[in-house]
Amino acid sequence: MKVTVLGATGYTGMMLLRILASHPEVERVTASSRSYAGRTLEEADPGLSPQALQNGRIAPVVLGPQDALRDPGDVVFSALPHGASAETCAPVLGRTVVIDLSADFRFLRGDLFRSAYGTAPPQAEFQNRAVYGLCEWYRDAVRSADLVANPGCYPTATLLPLLPVLPYIPKEAPIVVNALSGITGAGRKEKLNLLYAERTENAAAYNPGRRHRHAAEISEQLQRETLTFTPHLVPLKQGMLVTTTVPVTDTGKALEALRSRYRDEPFVVLTGETPPETRHTRGTNLVRIGVDVADEMLILMSAIDNLWKGAAGQAVQNMNIRFGVSETAGLQREADL
Amino acid sequence: MKVTVLGATGYTGMMLLRILASHPEVERVTASSRSYAGRTLEEADPGLSPQALQNGRIAPVVLGPQDALRDPGDVVFSALPHGASAETCAPVLGRTVVIDLSADFRFLRGDLFRSAYGTAPPQAEFQNRAVYGLCEWYRDAVRSADLVANPGCYPTATLLPLLPVLPYIPKEAPIVVNALSGITGAGRKEKLNLLYAERTENAAAYNPGRRHRHAAEISEQLQRETLTFTPHLVPLKQGMLVTTTVPVTDTGKALEALRSRYRDEPFVVLTGETPPETRHTRGTNLVRIGVDVADEMLILMSAIDNLWKGAAGQAVQNMNIRFGVSETAGLQREADL
Amino acid sequence: MKVTVLGATGYTGMMLLRILASHPEVERVTASSRSYAGRTLEEADPGLSPQALQNGRIAPVVLGPQDALRDPGDVVFSALPHGASAETCAPVLGRTVVIDLSADFRFLRGDLFRSAYGTAPPQAEFQNRAVYGLCEWYRDAVRSADLVANPGCYPTATLLPLLPVLPYIPKEAPIVVNALSGITGAGRKEKLNLLYAERTENAAAYNPGRRHRHAAEISEQLQRETLTFTPHLVPLKQGMLVTTTVPVTDTGKALEALRSRYRDEPFVVLTGETPPETRHTRGTNLVRIGVDVADEMLILMSAIDNLWKGAAGQAVQNMNIRFGVSETAGLQREADL
């Protein structure tokens, strides 16, 4: 496959390059970035390995998005911000497979997009052609999609443990989600509140309640309106930990639904009552899910690497599904110690 | 005042020494530690300032607990583990004011202690003479107490925002508490899971549901049995962040109750809708409380330094109350940037 | 004393406010910041304690520099960048005591300033009236100075251990200095390379050899040209560790010179052969100095908090000296555990 990565110098784009550089089915990668257009990839991302820089697979010069999309290859990954993503990809939508890591095509209901992002959903004619790329749940639709809306990191980590047990959660019951995110989740931006000195040895919630845009995305997927979603920033570079507390009507059946649903999923690890640790997902496409029962309450604990299963890894998983290669191709790695 | 610190080489004990070293009403501090008995304080705790080591207020040699309790002074702080604490303090209970930072005297109901700690409550005759030292709520009782049970860090951070709004939480409603703790909360123990390499850039829940011993302490204080308490370890040396999600019958009244209850408390800072950050409590006796409303749900966010308001700081606050000196004496510090 | 702090919302300025807020000899603090002029101090620095914000000592509204300097009080601390500092302070130079934390007045030789900073030394007529405020070495001169050039953090940590042994280092011998700095040393700037995700779990040298501007400052103070100075960034919020390797003609005399020079200095702690740890200086004005001998080589190890003894703390120490109050006033704190 020949692939183009838009936004290649953000954290998600950089991770896409790292994964694609050694993907066995990828023969050409074009890196695109507005700010680094015309400069060498080595300059743009000096952490890439000498193999990646010299094996001829990744073009040695970064292109501007227009130039890159002139010959986009088989698939375009867009790691651009919402709004810019749909706009930049417009020329190739419907012509080349696009895997969009922004929020631009994630919503079914335009009003929800509008209230979360403040504008009408962009590229209206493509909105209903996009498939929500939560691989373990929309795999079949992805197989024939030309536009995949790669889920947000919080929705990925929240939905995967929650969806199988949803039938056992009473309709009006509160769904309480507390999430911890690594700082790369906020992007590679020159902002004061992302500085090392502001975040090391510091923890805080942000956008509590239902204010985070990902809360709307989760709610739509759950088709529930009783979500209380509180995200927190903690001192992690990569990693996401979600703790979901819900009442269930039948704990035994709920646990069994979780187990049977994920029995054969290569990227889902059930840790039982042992709480999952983010380090054991770092650098991998895994979601690790633990679960505890306290009377009729279920505590679901899920860990992912926000840049892997929460972004670049799942995007490549979607590519693998879409192009019919092994779903785990290029994605089997060992986690951090 | 003349004070004795038992367990002076654990994190809580070390913090007690640091606070007491410059406390304006303290004239003598005796440091006690079984493992360092007979060695110099400088050896036991090389981070103490030259002033603390040389101003004559803190004895330069560490004593064993028996030796220290021979002349305990006006107040004994026990930073020993539960069980050992009550046993070691036995000779002075009822004779000297004891501020016990362990769990030994925190429970009103012996059965709750037993099920959380696996033994009968120690020193039975003193169990009902102990006052639960959550200063802002039991100040009057502390004034005349000879035995203060200093609250746990999780209970302190959870109860302070929750108690004022409790009347507005329906009796059977779920109280969902998610807590993040700094690693010093686990004590200064040579354990594999506390190593730097196991905890940096890593987050995980532990003892989820209602299994943590502090859950029992919180439940007893709330007199509610609908608590779901999930503690997490995140990469913080000091700091605790608690997010509590509860339905309330009247959000306006609940918010007003919180505001009016803490209007004049020197160590409580209400941050309104701005989520509190642990760094802004680090090195201080403050609790910072933020609150958000999502329909009928209240999200209470509270931050403390687990070694200050969660342990040593509150213990000194209790001493100040008990001895009738200014409640803020020795405790007014600026937080980390 | 009445004091004005220019640049009050950078890390050094914020630390000045924290120290001055409880300084026993300070009765009024005016905080100035161009970017926050007209807004409340609480908004500009939400981490300040309620006491600091409400005790009436610090003005509740941030002023622009011009407004602040209209009534500067007894002393102006300038935590502005070089260039801007001299220019902004110009109206009060010679009229009010100025303690300048920038490099603008640190050099005796204008050519050295010019080659390090690329411009002529600003405010030429005041260049030779400035005293280099390395307190332990220029105390007498500071007593009568109206303009104190507060030393850089690297020079402070390097010169303090080195100056006493300098007579025993052969004139042409190489002086090899390797320094580790906390990230706050680079200022509170919205720069990519200061982001949490770029600096956590990462170490690197920068400006190696003699290229860092502080190398020129150190060389001038040493009056030696054989310095090789390599600074590094490591994952510390605050803290600086300097390891200096030099040959000496007589190790015994060199060690004795170090000991006797600092015997009575309140902020200098000699740790002997035990290497000093940065955590034991964090939040204090201490320099901790260890020393090791390997044949005829001396390894000097010095630790400071870059924002305290390396900036704000030493600046207040200079104020104390200049105004004849106790040199330790407001500066005696216990370090981090």
Place this chain on the structure above:
Amino acid sequence: MKVTVLGATGYTGMMLLRILASHPEVERVTASSRSYAGRTLEEADPGLSPQALQNGRIAPVVLGPQDALRDPGDVVFSALPHGASAETCAPVLGRTVVIDLSADFRFLRGDLFRSAYGTAPPQAEFQNRAVYGLCEWYRDAVRSADLVANPGCYPTATLLPLLPVLPYIPKEAPIVVNALSGITGAGRKEKLNLLYAERTENAAAYNPGRRHRHAAEISEQLQRETLTFTPHLVPLKQGMLVTTTVPVTDTGKALEALRSRYRDEPFVVLTGETPPETRHTRGTNLVRIGVDVADEMLILMSAIDNLWKGAAGQAVQNMNIRFGVSETAGLQREADL
């Protein structure tokens, strides 16, 4: 190849498992650990991926060392402590290829081993049959070795940049090495000084001067006695940064020697004047070397991952060389962002 890993539950052993789990030329891995013998590998190392645990390549049960060595396969990696390593491997020495990651066989001169480690070199008859496995320098000897002494992490990071320029360093000139190590370099030990709370946001030298055992190893390899080696602990999980300051007789020739020596080495990246960052080696077998010239002084800066090129990665590289497979097999990974 069939391989056995002794000491599989220390950090180096765990990393060996992770690398070998997906090594294309390895068909069987036996994990051995005294403390986990008889328990499942998943229990011993829950961070391993489901593929590693289930692909049949790694035995699912941990064996004790005696059991493991009964059928050791083609190569034994020993990640045991010095002393224990030689003793445990004794039964297979000379019969199976052994790659020893301890210090037991690293020294040519027994007196140096004795003075560094306090005992005579173990297994005397094998001492002169061991090859020092610094791959880029002893590759030919490794090809036919049955016993490879894998170098220490500090020696690896120090020698690689230094050896090419050694001819240009005057014989009696001081060689000043300052090294920063990640905490995993100290092993997975339940020690107080390795706790998160003792090491986060903290930096300190240890064993300064020439006291660290690795100083003897470096000196022997350099055949110089003018080394001053000061190691430091900084808050890194994995990573090592070495800064070496030396005078050279001809900077141009020295730089050219460095360049030409490593032109074709797959794991050596020369970064020129750009200082290398440890994050760009994290999780890889790379050494990144930068160099700066200040008059006649050379500043060599080298970064490795202490668990990869400094231990497990280089050990696998040695296996690749010894068994004639591609030297980079199983070792080409992308670094951390």
